[in-house]
Structures are given as C-alpha cells and as structure tokens.
Amino acid sequence: MSAFAVHRHREFNPRRAAASSLVYALLLALAVLYIFPFLIQIATSFKTDADAASNPISLVPEMWTTAAYRRLFLNSDFPIWLKNSVIVTIFVTLGRVFFNSLAGYALSRLRFRGRNVVYGGLVAVMSVPMVVLLIPKFLVINQVGIYDSYAGMILPLLVDASGVFIMKNFFDSIPVSVEEQARIDGAGSFRIFWSIVLPMARPALVTIIILSFQGSWNELSHFIVSAQSPALTTLTKGVASLASGQLSAGTQYPIKLAAAVIMTIPVAVLFFLFQKKIMNSSEGAVKE
DSSP, X not given: OOHHHHHHHHXXXXXXXXXXXXXXXXXXXXXXHHHHHHHHHHHHHTSOHHHHHHSTTOSSOSSOOOHHHHHHHHSSSHHHHHHHHHHHHHHHHHHHHHHHHHHHHHHHHOOOXXXXXXXXXXXXXXXXXXXXXXXXXHHHHHHHTOTTXXXXXXXXXXXXXXXXXXXXXXXXXXXXXHHHHHHHTTOOHHHHXXXXXXXXXXXXXXXXXXXXHHHHHSOOHHHHHHOOOGGGOXXXXXXXXXXXXXXXXXXXXXXXXXXXXXXXXXXXXXXXXXXXXHHOTTTTOOOO
C-alpha cells in the first residue's frame, strides 16, 4: 500500500471521525450554553417590562423597543456613571501598563538588596483576598485626604501585584544578551527597558491591558469605599443601584439588562481585538 493510500485510510477513519464529531458537538453545546444568557440579556433589553416579566427567557421580543436605552440616557444618571467609568478605566489601565512593566523589569533585571523579600511580598499580596483590605484601604484613603475624589478612586489601583508578577516572569524569558549591545553603547537601564525590552513584551502588555481594563471597568468594592458622591458614581455602583429599584418600583428587567449590555460591550470588543496577540505568547521571543 502506498504512502498516499495509507494517508487517505487514516484521514477517513470512521472511529476517529466519530470521536471528532462528538468532541465538536460537545464544544458547540458548551458554547451555546455559555452564550445563551448573553443573548437573553440583549433580547430582554429590547422588550417592554410586561414582556420581560411574562417571557423572561424568550430571545424574540413581542414588540421591539428601545425604551430601556432611552430611559437610561435621558431619564437617569447613566451618562454620569459612564463618564466616570471611562475616566477611571483609562487612567488605571495606562498606569498599570507603565508601573507594572517598570516594576516587573526592576525585579527581573536589577540586583538590589531585599529583591527576594520584595518578590516574596508580592506573591504574598496575591494570596490575600481583596475584601480583607477594604477597611484598611478606606482608612488610608481618608487619612491621606483623597476620599471622595478621582484621586482616591484611581491612585490605589495604579499598580496590582498580579500584573507585576506577569511582567516579571515575561521579562525573565527574554535573554539578557539582547541588552548587552545597548549597554556597551552607553544606554542606561531605563533607556534599555523603554526602547529594547518593552517592545519585545507585547504579548504580556496586551495581557495587562485587557486585565487592567476589565478589572477597573468592573470594579465595585474599591469604589464603594473610596467615594460616596453621586457625581462620582461609576457604572458598577449605578447598575447595582438599579438592581435595588432606583428608578421606579417593579422588576425593571429591560433597563437593568440594557445597562448590563452597555457595560459588557467595551470589554468584549477589547478582547476580540487583541485575542490573537494575547494568545501569541511566543511573539517577540529571541533565540540565543
């Protein structure tokens, strides 16, 4: 039997085809199960209150209406919540990308006294539940004098332990030899970091961007303890207030899910735009 015939025989193996079909069917079922709640969320946001209450899991509204979205933007503080979330998320994401990568590079390349202690403390912080830190965080923010301000909402979130950990491990995978020529030419540590090493860390940077954006966009507990003014309410706090019936009595399913849809869109778009880069962990790797 020729090699071509053997290849065709293996390609059309009935058992292998049946196993593959079963796996794909299972994956398809899991995908539908995963996406179904999101589809219900979108459909319900275009329903009337009565339709949403009587047909909660229907994917086709009896009467399509944008009343929930109009009510959100015209008859509520939703635009203020959206503006605050956008401001906080942009500053926190940019800050984490810069400071996490800078701290990660320092832990990876610089040899200084107490380096292992700092790294051990970083790992220890990652194991502490964030809810435990809420009261100490409030006390510090209040004592410093930045409570109920954008500074109090943004500054404590500019660096996170997991982001530094990710960047440090990625920098460890980059050979030191790529920096030697620049060091011979007289470049300092920051110049080497900014011009040579950081551009090579694009997969890790994309990971930090997505995690930082998602984390700050969906953050709730920190904003509860850092601000109380209605003018500083973010989307997460505002949507939580909708769940308690802020705008009126009743279930208000359409308006709640309309707000949830708007909250979901930026994170989903960001992930789909960068998913190939975040998965390509070998990008920028250099062989010695």
